[in-house]
Amino acid sequence: MKKLSDKQQRMVRYVDRFLSEKGFPPSIRDIQRGCSISSTSVVDYNLNVLESRGIISRHADISRGIRLLNKSSESRDVLTVPVIGMIAAGEPIPVPTPDTWDVAAVSDTIGVPSELIGGKRNIYALRVKGASMVDALINDGDIVLMQHVNAVENGQMAAVWLKSEKEVTLKKVYVEPDKIRLQPANSQMQPFYTESDNIEIQGRVIAVVRQVN
């Protein structure tokens, strides 16, 4: 990939700054003035070069129809997800209540890029306590992003409450004839089988975030 000319780099920076300061893209004549370019056709020419390199996208005949690509362009905002409690092997996980969504009632929150959540609803977070989830490749202190659901599709990772064992575990859930197969995320580990009426789906695992040290 050939390097961008000095002028083209200035233009990209200008568009970026303009966009974040004003909230809408610059017109060609804005770029012309902002980058001290003598003619609109020069701007047009270089914008076409930038588009052919996939750095921006343009929309013909649309004012300010410039868009910076490569910028995780879609909803690059952070959602604030409440960390409503701990998850450990020996106890059921906390369940979100209407109260939980009150800003005041939650002591801890975590910022999450909205792309990780992808529009899902009923999202909350739990902090993992203890090393009982290592077979799900989840460590002590990790944050698990959960979606509050009562059932999951085959193969989805879920927080499962084992009634007779009085234990919660994070496993991929497969419904098989007459029984349930709980498969650890670590494929080197053995699956676990149990009766369908021994389990209770407490939530679906959306993502795991671990901050090291």
Next chain:
Amino acid sequence: MKKLSDKQQRMVRYVDRFLSEKGFPPSIRDIQRGCSISSTSVVDYNLNVLESRGIISRHADISRGIRLLNKSSESRDVLTVPVIGMIAAGEPIPVPTPDTWDVAAVSDTIGVPSELIGGKRNIYALRVKGASMVDALINDGDIVLMQHVNAVENGQMAAVWLKSEKEVTLKKVYVEPDKIRLQPANSQMQPFYTESDNIEIQGRVIAVVRQVN
């Protein structure tokens, strides 16, 4: 505060959707068509109402000069981190170059809440390929946030290149008399010892992000 009319609510939703889908604001005639409004002057009229209520801001005589206000307060900062390659057991990890930070050169990026990074510099991301890192509780497909450094403090998790084994591994690094101890994150696993001149620190692990399913 008086309630917004049905039409005004539709307009706000339309602007929001348009903005996140296209990356630039709609024109008045876009809104007119999108909300099935009969006249541009009606759009103009209601936009003025919305502006006087502080819901949007407009810029006179500027095409598509509409901006949604309440969004800025919610979107805390996300850093866009380049995903510059893969990390696998058998090969050295890609190292960031000045080129890598070029907007054009990076194909993939990930949004990360700035709190995860905490002001650190030289951050990049790698996608994990293969299951060779399970003893670091890292799965195939996980994203590893790295900091480009040449040395780490005792006990910090690092990407270590083992020269004689020709292998990269993610371990906690401890300097001991005459040798180096590489400790897996999974405390149930055994540490690995090697000579100090057999290793090369390629970067420090900042965080791990796993998106499930």
Next chain:
DNA sequence: ATATAGTTAGAACAGGTGTTCTCCATTCTC
């Protein structure tokens, strides 16, 4: 009913803005 504020319709105007055309300058290749 009358008045008033709020809202809508339709059209036209004027400036903003993307586009394009022609000519020119520089650099590189052969």
Next chain:
DNA sequence: GAGAATGGAGAACACCTGTTCTAACTATAT
């Protein structure tokens, strides 16, 4: 040096688009 490739200048055109004007239509209160 001829020619191609790249980049630039200036102007003009045509459409996009914000704005404005007039007239009419609701709704509510007087």
